[in-house]
Amino acid sequence: MSRIWSAGRLTYLALTLTAFLSIFPIYWMFVVASRTSDAMGQVPPPVTPGGNLGANIARLFENTDAYFLTGLINSAIVAGTVTVSVVFFSTLAGFAFAKLRFRGRNALLLTIVATMMVPTQLGVIPLYMLMTKLNWNDRLPAVIVPALVTGFGVFMMRQYAGQAVSTELIEAARMDGCNTARIYWNVVLPALRPAAAVLGLLTFMTTWNDFLWPYAVLNDPENPTVQLSLRALSDGYYQDMSQVFTGTAIATLPLLLVFIVFGRQIIGGIMEGAVKA
């Protein structure tokens, strides 16, 4: 191995510094969340956790500006439903595009890729009007239904199915009398499982994190997603900072847990997507 590839002390130093800068704001969020509000005015700022987390959580959940518990439950419902749906429809369509032959396949696939390039902002206003017509404003279907499919998901599954699902196996299953639906369920889906897991993780994180569209369409303060609860907290006239930070910490926690458990897969997914894109 040549000198170029070895990592010297400077490399580790630079990486350590980067890692510190990456993690510090998150760490500090938990520090403030576990202290009383005067932590904010202290000089020097505190950098170790205090013992006030329980009390902050209790106050946060009682706060009638934020409806934080409702926000958490709503976000779990929305992100859960959207994740299951995106994975299901993406594997289904990805399988069709990669392994089945039908008229107009390429043109339709191109349409899907094109949809990935359009900014969300462009459709927000008519979508809002549509939701008003459907009477879904301020209700969860307004955030769930438009997110049930994504072009990104279909494209990702199509790329993966092309190489992960063996055509011979599909043929063999057909010979055995399997119809296409059974082939999808018994042959394709098991082969797609690793990529489907990554797609599911990414979808869950994006949906949990979404702010713009819920902010537009969920105006009822009593029925927020967790990100909207955060907005309500941080926009309040009287800012109880330890309580706000408890909120940000709790809203971030599910994402961090997912990342700690599945980090390797998520990194693999991002890097693989990059090479193929």
Add this chain to the structure above:
Amino acid sequence: MAVQLDARPPAAPAHRTPRPSRVARLSRFDTRYSPYLYIAPFFLLFGVFGIYPLIYTFWVSLHDWDLLGAEHPFIGFDNYTQLLADPDFWHSVVNTLGIFVISTVPQLLLALWLANLLNRQLRARTTWRMAVLIPNVTSTAAVAIVFAVLFGREFGMINWLLDHVGIAAIDWKANRLAAWTAISTMVDWRWTGYNALIFLAAMQSIPRDLYESASIDGASRSRQFWSITVPLLKPTIVFAVIISTIGGLQLFTEPRLFNSGTNAIRGGPLRESQTVTMYMFENAFAPHYNFGYGSAIAWLLFALIAVVAAINVLLLRRLGGGVKGED
């Protein structure tokens, strides 16, 4: 395969049947039409909630479409001409471009450098990768709130640190350039590691003997980086620039939550950090509810993204002028 076929019980006498059996017809129907069934959900849902709004936005933008008004008269391109003469709109365009430039340039350079570090023989490889990606998996809203506090004027940690090196407290929210810097910092904090991993993936596909022979020829490490790594990474760099352009020009959550209170959607009392998307929200939803004007802003934003992305691609072409390996 043959074994399977043989294993089947010999079906009815093998002479031709005038009509295919029910099973065979069903199976032909299945192979011919089920693909459409599988892709239909995407097209149905996307048609209603994706394509239709997209086209309808343009239609709405040609009308005087006030939520309160009973009628929505057609006014042609009036919304657009009004917008082009609207100083607040241009102010938001300048803010958006300013934040975009001062965030994207350092972000991509840092990401390249970081990827180069991560591409070495490292102990605990995955741990380092996770460490640089962790900002990307946090809640944007939460991060914006936390950074708004870090950049506080009185008790913010950044000002406290700056004080130690003799820099007077900066009012990050009231000064336009300072607000841009603070918001860019959030964006960079969140996306640098992500882009580094994208670059890393591409770097790993560069054959190593290229470097071996370059180093035999006496090329230094940095020379190799600029003459081998960067040119071969060009397609990936173009990809990253386009993705950052689309994301950067749509910026909303960070600047919206960096500001709080009554002027939040205006990006501060003097619109110090109002982006185009925020201006669209201000006009389309509370307080103005002017859907027509908001839709026109949305379309101009789209045009802006397309123009900036095109300029970026042209610039990048130029930069790598002499390099072979066009994709």
